[in-house]
Amino acid sequence: MQRFSDALLDWFYENRRLLPFRQEPTPYHIWISEIMLQQTRMTAAVPYYERFVAELPDPAALAACDPDRLRKLWQGLGYYSRAANLQKAARVICEQYGGELPADYDALRALPGIGDYTAGAIASIGFGMAVPAVDGNVLRVFARLYDDDSDVTRPETKRLFTERVCEQLPADNPGDFNQALMELGALVCLPNGAPLCKRCPLAAVCLGRASGRAASLPVKPAKKPRPELPLTVVVVRGPQGVLLQKRPDKGLLARLWQPLLLEGRLSADQVRAVLDGMGLPVRGLSLLGPAKHVFTHKVWQMEGWLAETDASPALPGNCVWAMPEELAADYSVPSAFAAYLPAMEGKAGAAR
Template identity: 40%
Template sequence: MVLEAKVKRRKADKRTKKMTGKEQEQDLTAAILTHYDRHKRKLPWRDTGNPYYIWLSEIMLQQTRVEAVKDYFTRFVAELPDIKALAACEEDRLLKLWEGLGYYSRARNLKKAAGQIMAEYNGRLPETKAELLQLAGIGEYTAAAIAAIAFGQPEVALDGNLIRVFSRIWAREEDFSRQAAKNELRARISVYLPENRAGDFNQAVMDIGALICLPNGRPLCGECPAAHFCRAKAAGEVMRYPLKKEKKSRKIEARTILIIQRGEAVRLCRRGNKGVLAGLWEFPGLSGHCSQEEIREQLAEEFSVLAAVTAEIEALPPARHIFSHLEWDMTAYWIYLPEPDLVAETGGDYHASADGPAVIAAAGQSFELTGQAAVWADSRMIRQELSLPSAFKPYQQEALKRLDG
């Protein structure tokens, strides 16, 4: 089988070598752009000519599907229509707009970069890759994508789609987790960049990778404008490329989630400023899968012995959430605390605000309260003000259903 594949690749090489190098470049580029002009995806940031929109979309699209980003993008720019508005946005509001997209450091870096742009570039996004790389949250790929798409710079935005498409077209055997291999591929692709349409070329190949030259399942080679040039297709080895590195197994963490209700509010805690989901709000949690007896012990420590004895505890369905490197295996309980005397129980600083439930300064490490505050939040606060990560989505929905009911 290996020998047969090598023979097929040699035949494919002979067919493509009948053309001169320049002819191959021109024909492949023309085929890709013609297909793009006819079939390009309609996306809310595309063809706007707005560099802010392109920057925002590229950040949102990191590790996130296009279909998921569309609605978030539309809501985001409706409230924060330009760089000035983004720079001035309060962090809690920014995180609420980002709620559910994940990788919240992206949102914080957007705001930080917007501040840099206001201070150093008079509110205008810089145009070159070198300048863009100086902004918070912008790496090699994102800088190249913005420079090419927003400003027409001759840059190759080498993402997973471009790597997959061109590694198949040229049957490249390299390990593209290596930076040297990426640099070599980027240099070779750059020869195919059309004058005045670098942005369209990058987006065209991204579309081919997303819709036709698929990473999983059977690639739709019959629809691909580059099929005539593709050595992997000619050799019948499309799924061989790009060469795949063995994936590391994710670490699995068992957690117990506690939804603690008192009156018409539930308790939320702000996570610390480091680690997974840093600075975001969450339901209190314990490491491991805890029994109801262990939970009552924690309630006694955090509130009072009376609260622990009188609390109503109900098991909720388990849930799992997968991060890029980590998986949470969650059990959960709904806990109803009937006792109202917060000051006597916590000894913490208590105050009620005119526009929301009371806030209690976190004291000690119970319930992993390592952040700055715990809050009793009603359904309005959960919906409009406080950002909960998607890891807690099933329990957030359950809390809203019960609080509204």
């Protein structure tokens, strides 16, 4: 296959989306945007990105940010380990590189939370280095271009596809080329269905289109079913606001705040008994309804209750009361509890 970079770049310059991190493609901006875009749709990530870089405009500000404030800025994006790794990396950048991301692929790759793809994106877009940036979009594009049904989750397949990207990579414009491949995968060579081949600048050389197999590529193994965990969520409202419980320092959703979370599917009597044991006698209890949250390796199947109490007992060390304005400003609640956030904010009806 002959080089196709000119056709791809011409298409990109005419069709690329005007995104804030493309307006100011500094290495820092590229880094933050790429970490946010892991596991997050572009349309969802952009407003978070804009708020984040407005408050934390450089590695020094990110390194110095209070961890609770950082988690609050990240609230709603999920996968909070990404934010923790950003701060770890920012501290390394300040300690070892004078507060600027290093213009070196291997040094970037060694930073916490930065893998091959992210290092390639920062190096090529932010520094103009001729290195590839191969993500899921690029793997899909090249599987179709080469009509290759190799399993793209296997390391050897990714190595082969990366070599193919390098064969096409223009040394004088690697950043735009990498962005163009990502954009082609996002806008034209779509996942989970038929690609829009009539709009593709590479349609004439696409072997997958010629064979009629493009829509069935790339090949991935079937996902294993996720185990389901039944849980009971209790939103407790009292004179001092809503009861918040801080999650453990390590593990899933570490150090984030949540309503009272109990294992199993509890009845009204069981919920009352738990609250009585905490010194929180209930004067009203009503169902908030079910909710589901899908994590990478498990599914939470939740049933929600709204409990009203007039008591204000001493709380365990991992619990606090928060008024609605404090909840909004200071406490990071993961999106797993989005269905119950109105009740936590006092917007749900009184419990019965």
